[in-house]
Amino acid sequence: MEASTTIRNMMANNRIVVPAYQRAYAWETPTEGSNRTTQTDVFLYDLESYRRSKTRSPYYFGHFLFEEAQGEFRVIDGQQRLTTISLFLAALFACLQGKRALTEDEQDCYKDLVKRESQIRFKTVDYDNQVFVDYVINQSRKDVPTVKTTSAKRLIMAFDYFKMMLSSQSEEYMTDMLRIVSQASCSTHPVRDEAEAIQMFIFQNNRGKRPSNLEVVKAQFMYAIHLHGEDQQQKDSLIDEIKNRFETIYKSISAIEYRINEDDVLQITLRVYFNSLWESGALDRVEKMLAGQSPLEFVQVFTDSLAISFEHLSVFFGEDERSNFPIHSLVTLGGIAIVLPFILKAYRFGLSLSDKNRLCVAFESLIIRHRLIGTRADITSRINDVYEAFSTEQSSIDPILNQIERLKTASDWWWAYWNNDKLLVVLDGEINHKTAKHLLWKYEVHLEGDGHRGYAQRRYSDIYRPELEHIAPTTEPSVHPHGYDTYNETFREEYLNCLGNYLLLSKSHNCAVGNIPFKQKLETYTHNFQQREITSFVSNGRVWGQDAIQERHDKIVAALMTML
Structure with missing residues (x-):
């Protein structure tokens, strides 16, 4: 792979894949009725602006970093751009073939950029790749598959968006776009060591627009395995375990994405793992643990804990929220991050649905009071003790409910910020x-x-x-x-x-x-x-x-x- 090249030359005769430590496809597509500008909007607008400019210098797609291993190039940086380029080209060829048969040169271009016989040029993350192949590359599915991840939905939405935008264009427009993208210039830099590749991913994505903290933690965990693994067999085994855990996590994210941010789940899991509501600064805490005496043990146990958190929150925000009014009421209120460590413990301890509902009712009352009264008083300091005491051995929720009831009825100043008298006063005024x-x-x-x-x-x-x-x-x-x-x-x-x-x-x-x-x-x-x-x-x-x-x-x- 040449350092300075074109998109066509970079992809021709190469197999480019998105490795496990990379984030999944995250670019958004405009939805009907929305005026918000998205990344795919900008992608298409930039290409159209270049086409109108009539400049002679080639379009520039930027720099790409790869890890070269086992006959393939694994993307370190540039995955979002490369995925979008592949989606755009697949849509472009589909629309062009809808007007006429491809010329011999266009067929060669398709083989270089998209697929030659069974060899697909670009592969996205494992858990999304079958959808990518079936719906985008082969277009063997015309119906929208029931996908399990948000990133797979984004792939489908972007592909459909490009097809919609291109289908109304002239043949000349499409051939111009094919020329612009295929001949666009780019620069590349391949490395040959996976540990170095992961390290470069962490470095590259901590500059400019960063990925989520969860994605950074995933890369840090995989790098720690390469750094501290005793032998290749142990490294391979742990890497496979991390991949499987994160596949579960990503599928869960699809169910809860619009209810809670994935980085909030990371932070909440740390509060469960270390049994303290005061835990903050997820990346700093993870870095300290990886620099400690047992980094690989932490990676295994915490990744398992993280996957369990996502699974339980999928049930809480999904089936349980749909069928239980107290949970629905709390979730509808929003701003419930302080409650979720208690909820996760309740699921981990196997508490009854009745107990979970009682927790939700009590915390909804407390959060509404705090929101209405608007004092600077800190909730964490008033409920952390009962949180820390809430354990497998002491799993009764009564101490938690009693503490919240105390906050509602207390008259001494430190506890009385959200009591009934204060609530009555604010309900008589103007409310958000x-x-x-x-x-x-x-x-x-x-x-x-x-x-x-x-x-x-x-x-x-x-x-x-x-x-x-x-x-x-x-x-x-x-x-x-x-x-x-x-x-x-x-x-x-x-x-x-x-x-x-x-x-x-x-x-x-x-x-x-x-x-x-x-x-x-x-x-x-x-x-x-x-x-x-x-x-x-x-x-x-x-x-x-x-x-x-x-x-x-x-x-x-x-x-x-x-x-x-």
């Missing part, structure tokens, strides 16, 4: 809209259950794009009479922005009612219990004003205090 939506959803659940036993509790996701409506709008309607109170200073400052004047409804409903008179709004309030309840506060022709808002506010707060 995101938290207010959660509280009104809880109130809706309360109303549904009041005298209506036996019905499944309404999930937050059952409300289509929920928004917070000001029943009395923040801007006084110009139409008179409008059915609201007089918009004086007291009404504006004390009543417009409180729970009594907030209503939970869908986005489309919110857009429809807008700033209209109260009577017209009231006619639309038919979709849930709290909407239909509004009528009871304005009987006998009463306007929607201070008295009605206060009455409703007091009822909501009374219900919330029983739940929180």
Whole structure:
């Protein structure tokens, strides 16, 4: 492989693979209705800008680092670019063949860049490669496979995006693009030692845009094996074990990616592993352990612990969240990182679902209090002792529940930041809209259950794009009479922005009612219990004003205090 070359020459007659210590495909593709610019957008835009420029100098794809071993080139740096180039070329050839047969030169180009007989030029990570081959290279599957990893989904989305964008273009556009990409210049640097390759990956990706901490830790673990393994047999065995553990991890990430960040799981696992909520700085902690007396033992045990964490969180955010309301309620609240070490211990200790639900109810109350009251008081210092005592031998959750109850009822200053008196005070004031939506959803659940036993509790996701409506709008309607109170200073400052004047409804409903008179709004309030309840506060022709808002506010707060 030449140091200065073209994309076609770099890939021709070579087998380029993504090794186990590399991160999976991470580039995102624009989705329908989104205006956010993604990496694949930029990739295509840059090529089109170059095409329009008519410059004579070749397009430059940058520098690529490889490890040369066993007749193949393993990517150290440049994997995201190379994967995207392969996806783009596969889509380009597919669209070009849809217009006409390939010329002899184009067939040769395809063999150099994509596939010659059974020899595929580029191979992605093992756990995604079959999807890559079937859906992208061979295109033997027209249906979208049920993929297990987020990175495999990203491969499919990028390929489909390029096909969609290219299919509407002219034959001239596509042949220009093929020429630009195949003749694009690049520089390469191969190394021959795997340990050096992993070390270069760590160094290269700690400059500029870094991979996730989890990916860095994976590379560090594999490098430690090469550094400290007694012989090749032990090294190979440990490397295979790490690969298998991380395959499990990546499949789990697909299930929980939008619920929790993978680096948060790494940090939470460290808190479980070292039994302390004070653990922070994951990379520093891992580096210290790898520099200790038993680095390989740490690699094995911690990787196993990490895989177990991902598996348990997949169940917690998946099946258990779907079928258990207390878990769903806590997950919906969000910002629950402080709770998850307790949850992971509960799963590891094999606690009952009932105990897990009780933990979720208690912690949801504590987190809401902390979020509403907004003090600088630290939760960790107040619950770390019961966390550390929570063990296989002492797996009862009662000490944890008792500690949270103490925080809710204590009167001495150090413990009393989130007690019931403080909660009552903040519920009477203006509340952050995101938290207010959660509280009104809880109130809706309360109303549904009041005298209506036996019905499944309404999930937050059952409300289509929920928004917070000001029943009395923040801007006084110009139409008179409008059915609201007089918009004086007291009404504006004390009543417009409180729970009594907030209503939970869908986005489309919110857009429809807008700033209209109260009577017209009231006619639309038919979709849930709290909407239909509004009528009871304005009987006998009463306007929607201070008295009605206060009455409703007091009822909501009374219900919330029983739940929180």
